[in-house]
Amino acid sequence: MSETKTQATLTFDFDAESLWMSLGQMSPQPMSRGKYGAQVGIERILSLLERESIPATFFVPGETARRHPDKVRAIVDAGHEIGHHGDVHEAPATLAIDEERKCMARGIEALVDVTGKRPNGYRSPSWDFSENTLGLLKEFEFEWDSSLMADDFRIYELEDAGGDGTGITELPVSYELDDAPYYLFAFMPVYLAGMSDPDKVLRIWESEYRGAAEISGLFNLTMHPQITGRYSRMQVLERLIKTIKDSGQAEFVTCSDAVSNLKSR
Template sequence: MENRIGTAGIAMVTIELDNEFIWHAMGDKYKTPKSTSMGTYGTHRGLTRILDALDEWGVKATFFIPGVAVEKYSEKIMEIDKRGHEIALHGYAHENFHDLTEKEQRMKIRKGKQGLEDLIGKEVRGFRLPEGECTWETMRILREEGIGYDSSLFDQDLPYLTDEKLVEIPMRWELQDFPYFAYGPGFPVGEPRIACYDEVLDNWLRELKAAYELKLCYVIKFDPQTIGSPGRMFLFEQILRELKEKNMWIATGSELEKYVREAKMV
């Protein structure tokens, strides 16, 4: 993979447009106006800021979106597509795939994928698990349902081809905004304080520096409801600035899948 990476490493900027569905999936106690509003803030306010920043820095991102969002936020999804970003699948209603039977998993993947494809008129190649686990059958089902790459696991620093012939683009917990900033009634367990912005940025920049120097794949994940507030957008923009200044290959999931398959990496 070194020929394409050159001396700069790879980066994949990913956005999870979870809307209110991430909260509703946690149980009935979160299906309330207050919890719902935390998710819809990202949809109606944070998303626009993110899209504008991506335009400003000339970065194309991969948006992982629950299939059910097509029913409520079709215009938002079409705007993301119109601006040239990739649309990928994030479950159907942000369900925990570990709790589903093989038949139920297949139905959720198929329904969500078809809904997104019908809306944007393009093939959906990518998938990322919603928060939660999966089963040993999940990756095989994804491949059988036409998914080409997944970005859910934690076992490598570079994309690779799995036994199921999926391209896996590994991620990291510390390169996600939700664990640092999400806060709700009883979430997270123990309800620690929301993280200091500067300390979070320091974590992200240290990992970026290491990926750059070691020619690895830097996969960072943002959710508009947690990063899209006025005071946090500087974190997002600083990451984009560093990626551009380091001249890293900022790829979409489909671009990484294509490269891995052509390079026949294992």
């Protein structure tokens, strides 16, 4: 079936407190927003995915694995995939190569400690690379990445600065298919006025899905437990899943399965 079906990947960046730590906001209010993702958001998401029998990919920073090992184990026990998402949600471009290598290694170590398994996919916490990131992804033998934007509904191979293929597959992301620009509200570091009407977000996501389905491509959606985990937004996710299922044109898969299914066509 996967030869012709759209590959729908529901991905969740399980940042928890690490998002706010990386922004230097470690006072009780922002840290509690992170904790909400681990205590409330994750439970709602896991329960919806179980009801719908959908496998998903969760990108987990090392800090989240150390703070919430039981939640990360629950994700794995439910059959979902875990990807690398930094150590304490660092933006790679702010790190010297030795620091970036250390963050990558510490992130892997934390995930192996909790899940017993090495991740084979990566998502940059800032959705951007430093000049060293690609080389480090090869060094640590990652097979795919999901941070960049040179396509929308098609996977592609990342090339090095010289234009040579790296063997690393990109599952492109986009701000259109990310819950944060629509919903995330924060006063600092800049005033981000999220709080979009969930119905508006659903209309955009359904339209993007139709685009992916037209070419039986990839529909790669990014969400965050501390953002989409709110009740009103979970309704949007549930309705989107229904739209995708009712179309009969897609299968929900992990990022690793999407890569192997799309590459085998």
